[in-house]
Amino acid sequence: MDKNFDKLANKFAKNIYGSLKGEIRSRVLLRDLFEHIDLQSDTKLRILDAGGGFGYLSQKLAKLGHKVVLCDISSQMLELAQQQIEEHNEPLDIELVHSSIQELTQQEFGKFDVILCHAVAEWLVDAENTLQNLLKLLKPDGAFSLMFYNKEAQRFHSLVSGNFEYVEAGLKAKKTVGLTPEYPLYIEQVTSWFTAWKLNVVCKSGVRVINDYMKPYPDQEINVDKLMQMELTYSRNQPYISIGRYVHFIGKFA
Numbered sequence: 184m185d186k187n188f189d190k191l192a193n194k195f196a197k198n199i200y201g202s203l204k205g206e207i208r209s210r211v212l213l214r215d216l217f218e219h220i221d222l223q224s225d226t227k228l229r230i231l232d233a234g235g236g237f238g239y240l241s242q243k244l245a246k247l248g249h250k251v252v253l254c255d256i257s258s259q260m261l262e263l264a265q266q267q268i269e270e271h272n273e274p275l276d277i278e279l280v281h282s283s284i285q286e287l288t289q290q291e292f293g294k295f296d297v298i299l300c301h302a303v304a305e306w307l308v309d310a311e312n313t314l315q316n317l318l319k320l321l322k323p324d325g326a327f328s329l330m331f332y333n334k335e336a337q338r339f340h341s342l343v344s345g346n347f348e349y350v351e352a353g354l355k356a357k358k359t360v361g362l363t364p365e366y367p368l369y370i371e372q373v374t375s376w377f378t379a380w381k382l383n384v385v386c387k388s389g390v391r392v393i394n395d396y397m398k399p400y401p402d403q404e405i406n407v408d409k410l411m412q413m414e415l416t417y418s419r420n421q422p423y424i425s426i427g428r429y430v431h432f433i434g435k436f437a
């Protein structure tokens with residue numbers, strides 16, 4: 184079964200978005216999206232946030248005037264989204280849909296200019312098929328923004344943490360808990376899917392290429408602005424992309 188984030192909504196909001204991890208994630212994603220999609224023109228784009236959680240990015244994009252459909256299987260995530268949407272001073276055009284990605288149809292929702300699917304694929308039992316079907320909702324000139332948990336980075340992080348037994352066990356925990364994804368993906372695997380789907384990868388970034396590996400000296404204070412700048416710079420360079428805890432692809436049909 185795909186992972187429903189009921190019971191994890193508040194923990195997710197706090198652990199990810201309430202921390203530097205979330206700040207890095209949103210800065211890298213937004214930079215990439217602004218570079219490759221015309222988000223600042225007067226044309227309102229139809230955006231689907233598939234597995235959008237409480238809609239951190241949905242809210243940012245709706246604030247720019249775009250029309251967003253956010254779908255998630257977790258009613259708790261959607262309640263949190265609703266609460267946050269109501270806290271904005273201006274009305275946001277976000278339709279909350281309590282449904283799985285697999286249940287979305289073109290008949291009901293039409294096609295979208297942009298589909299976001301961030302940090303969801305690694306929770307799906309069959310990401311390849313689910314994403315391939317999701318692409319039926321993308322306009323021919325649309326953009327697909329996929330961020331996934333990187334299995335090779337998971338291994339590297341475990342190695343440098345001395346978690347050798349876990350590595351030897353093939354990164355399979357005895358018991359999977361909380362926010363550790365169950366189906367991490369390899370960059371090569373996702374690249375081959377994009378090729379099969381005739382999507383050109385127009386943007387590839389590593390997300391958290393430094394932060395998670397940092398070993399500051401005992402009394403060293405980290406300059407967070409500088410760290411952010413370094414994350415943004417190295418997110419686009421190899422070998423750092425390959426060790427990003429997440430990897431962000433933007434694909435456009437060839």
Ligand SMILES: C[S@@+](CC[C@H](N)C(=O)[O-])C[C@H]1O[C@@H](n2cnc3c(N)ncnc32)[C@H](O)[C@@H]1O
Pocket residue numbers: 185186187188189233234235236237238239240254255256257260282283284285300301302303306307
């Ligand atoms: C790690 S959260 C990411 C949320 C959001 N995309 C973000 O980046 O902030 C993963 C979300 O995917 C949702 N999810 C998992 N499987 C799903 C499916 N098959 N259809 C729709 N949502 C799903 C979970 O309920 C959860 O809210």
